[in-house]
Amino acid sequence: MSLSGLPPHVFSKDLTLNHRVLGELGKKDLTLQGFTWQTFILGGSSLIGTPLAMNNTYGRTTLYRINEVIIRPYQRGGVLRLFNRDLYISPKRFHNEWLIHSALYRAGFPTTKPIGYAYRHVGMGLYKGLYFSERAKAIPWPSSWILDNTETNALVKNLLTLCKYGIWSPDLNATNILKDPSSEIIFMDWDLARITTFKPKYLLNRYKSRLLRSLKKLDAPLAIQSIIKDISWMEPCD
Numbered sequence: 001m002s003l004s005g006l007p008p009h010v011f012s013k014d015l016t017l018n019h020r021v022l023g024e025l026g027k028k029d030l031t032l033q034g035f036t037w038q039t040f041i042l043g044g045s046s047l048i049g050t051p052l053a054m055n056n057t058y059g060r061t062t063l064y065r066i067n068e069v070i071i072r073p074y075q076r077g078g079v080l081r082l083f084n085r086d087l088y089i090s091p092k093r094f095h096n097e098w099l100i101h102s103a104l105y106r107a108g109f110p111t112t113k114p115i116g117y118a119y120r121h122v123g124m125g126l127y128k129g130l131y132f133s134e135r136a137k138a139i140p141w142p143s144s145w146i147l148d149n150t151e152t153n154a155l156v157k158n159l160l161t162l163c164k165y166g167i168w169s170p171d172l173n174a175t176n177i178l179k180d181p182s183s184e185i186i187f188m189d190w191d192l193a194r195i196t197t198f199k200p201k202y203l204l205n206r207y208k209s210r211l212l213r214s215l216k217k218l219d220a221p222l223a224i225q226s227i228i229k230d231i232s233w234m235e236p237c238d
Helices: 092-106 149-164 200-217 222-229
Strands: 025-032 035-042 064-066 069-073 114-123 126-134 177-179 185-187
Touching (some): 092 126, 200 222
Antiparallel strands (some): 069 126, 177 185
């Protein structure tokens, strides 16, 4: 796995809201939750049907599903959610997630397939957003904590790879990690992810702290917590 081919402009701080920057997204209007959304999705992807709420999301944002497409409403976490749960001053945040998610997927990083995003203007210059990704044939890590050696190595390699290329994803916690039948570990949810100039060791410590916090919150076995604690920086093999 190598992320060295990621286009630098994808992670520019000066991104403009160019919805065709990757040349694949088609624009259309879509009615969801009783509202009309400006929707940008990959050609050939279908969002026809009634969104159904998904169960067992382990405390994360309520997810919806239309056929094989997962819909994640944008919602804030932490203390800020008490004052402003789901309103944003620009659709740029939704577009930026699409850019970095698509770049990672194209580079071969183990993540879900990005489908697109949508937003609607709710007045006073504020927006609500939705993010679309393909449903992975995998299970949430919290539904089955035990990791075999292959899965443990895959989890560690994923973390080290992100650190190697300076990618910080603040939403990476245990609920955003999936296990698939082939023992691959899949990371998802790239909201606010960005390229940084942080050293790999520094990023790894931040990731470990974030993951351990979520593992303790979900009452994960101590053996699983120890796996994360014991990860140390080393150059990942591509």
